[in-house]
Amino acid sequence: MDVADVIRPYxxxxxxxxxxxxxxxxxxxITKPRWSEKLRA
Numbered sequence: 001m002d003v004a005d006v007i008r009p010y011x012x013x014x015x016x017x018x019x020x021x022x023x024x025x026x027x028x029x030i031t032k033p034r035w036s037e038k039l040r041a
Contacts, residue, residue: 007013020035027034 007017
């Protein structure tokens with residue numbers, strides 16, 4: 001909750017999280033690329 005309170009005033013951060021999410025499907029599978037890795041590709 002503390003993180004949510006900190007980022008709430010920054011619409012660009014909340015827009016990013018709304019678009020890409022904060023977690024990924026299969027996040028514990030190390031063979032699956034994360035959103036941050038996909039953005040660099």
